[in-house]
Amino acid sequence: MTPATEEKTTSTAEGFADAAESLRDSLIAIRRELHSAVEIGLDLPRTQGILLRELADLDLEVTRGEGLTSITAVLRGGRPGPVVLLRGDMDGLPIAEATGLPFAATSGAMHACGHDLHMAGLLGAARLLAARRDELAGTVVFMFQPGEEGQAGGRIMIEEGVLDAAGDRPVAAYALHVDSATSSGRLVTREGAMMASASALRMTLHGTGGHAAFPQLGIDPVPVAAQLILATQTFAARRLPATDQAVISITRLSSDSEASNVLAASVFLEANIRTLSMTTLDTVRDELPTMLAGIAEANGCRLETEFIASYPVTYNDPAETREVLSVLDGLVGVERVTRLAAPSMASEDFSYVLQEVPGALVFVGAAPDSGPMPLHSEHAVFDDGVLPLQATVLAELAWRRLARGEA
Template identity: 75%
Template sequence: MHRAEPYAVGIGSFAAQASAMRPDLVSVRRELHEHPELGLTLPRTQRVILRELAVLGLEISTGDELSSVTAVLRGGRAGPTVLLRADMDGLPIEEATGLSFASADGTMHACGHDLHMAGLLGAARLLVDRRDELPGSVVFMFQPGEEGYAGGQLMIEEGVLEAAGDRPVAAYAAHVECTVPRGQMVTRKGSMMSSVSAMRMTLRGTGGHAAFPQAAIDPVPVAAQLILAAQAFVARRLPAVDQAVVSITKLASDSAAGNVLAAEVGMEANIRTLSASTLETVREQLPPMLRGIAEANGCALEAEFIESYPVTYNDPSETGFVLDVLDELVGPERVTRLETPSMASEDFAYVLDEVPGTLVFLGAEPEGGSGPLHSERAVFDDSVLDLQASVLAELAWRRLARD
């Protein structure tokens, strides 16, 4: 999986330095991979990050409500601030990759966050080596709780955007993708990834004997109607050019026996949209429509709408700059401009709501292929780490020099 040849990137870039540090970055990545942690509290992971940053002479702070790490590099020349971000947490998945450094405790870095941390550590090293020439400041944001815990929002509330004094003029992140060819860079202007919300529902009937459904109000067939109605809502209430995805992900009744009709059915819907206006339409119109169907069948429906990550929006101007840099560094043939957004979601959306910037995907597919992200078979070619580090450093450097 680990390859020796360096990437050929643009003259004057950080490529040669990054290539030389690749073995160190791979070592750190594999250490992190072997011991993932979940959610907002990642003490072991945080210790590794602090250990690696300690020798770089940065201004370092840690979070109060989460195991975050913020490091500020102040350049030798006056200028603005740019933020670079990596997420830190793993997933509750039993790893089945067979790697020599696989996790063995029921958790797994199945979304590449171990590479994100190692790549950002590499970018920090590269930029520190040129501190005296750096025309501004760089904030390195190491963020727990990306996988559903809104860690990015918590770090913003704790002041990560004010860490250098001036708020960043731009923010960038690179996310590895194990089913995209190694070294391919992927991004787009505008909506890059969807928002994600949930709707938790409790449907109540009366229950009764399974032999006499006429004497009860059975919520199970009504739940089936609600599921079909939710799919019809997407197809008929939303514009074809700005669709949503509504998936019923949880469904359970309270019946404890095969001959007992349920009195209650619990459901949860996962909702993904690509614009705030479509999200508003779903939030305002879907719950009352479903309640109406429930009531028409003699049931009562309680529905709680829970907004989570917003749309990940790549600022068009910043993304145009990023695309120009990537074309120069790796060649246009290795830069893919997505035609449509992904319906997955990303915690970096909270930062991009506050600071113009760009999320880029970096192909890390190994020889022989990989299972998808978030699967027990997800495998990443960590020989991309020097490319990841050099691209992040280059984007920060050039964006600061531009102003």
């Protein structure tokens, strides 16, 4: 970087921060409107309507999704250059809110994972960058995505062409995720695996059923299911290397018996599987069902299994992440940027984008003054005073990456 370029970039950062601060009240108001209007899944018409209203005066190329209520908005800068993608997710969770906030949702759904802040922060970045489009050396794609909470909306948007919306594919992609358990304004990321993959193994264990007074006359699958549960819990400890572990949890368990004196004929189980590499995921997928089927057979039962692959590992490109960390250090100071020592075992469908485009996901601390709060809780509260910082970080990451060009 030449001294002239460094001076220009520094002044840009200061300009975005000042402009973002002037948007504070409007961004908070939009966030709270989105919070109250929360919807879940892939079909979010009310949420989409609010976002379209806010984007209308920015002179962007706006398209809507076909299989979901997504929005793709393209900002073309006044100078030639590559394409960068910025993403914000839109959906809430099926949780009845219990925060007592004046703008709390009352529909039985809730933005308990902060996606309302993600949308408002991305809107802020769009405003900041649109205001300086003549200086912008390239194109920015704003990806507003429904269905992050389990419906793979990111994958659907990729199938519908979001990565080709600007004509050329992005050279980088960035997203922020607020965290109500991290102190407000702290920025957190890491190189490599950032969040885990998420998969499931569904199992149906077949016995014969019978009278509870005469278990010797049938094959009771319930105690066999207990063996499967214990074997599942020990699989990771004995079949996987300590340096590349998985978290495997039995999350569902039920039988077809509807009376206390009837032995079950079948038992249904489901395991949730979290891994940090494709190698480990392949091992679990290939070896765990085989081991469990052998235990079932040894006890006279038959096991049917179905492996359901969900979100891949969220992988931060090391080179891009080093650049991101440099930008974050310059924006807020090294003392407010955390290099995460280990990945989170939660999952994110921004992982689909990062499989196709190098980039990074960054956590933004948004714990309220009352103290840290867990995500996905009916009591989750976020400090929406971090919205100017979110908008600044997204705008600055896009600006700096475009200034670097294709390389």
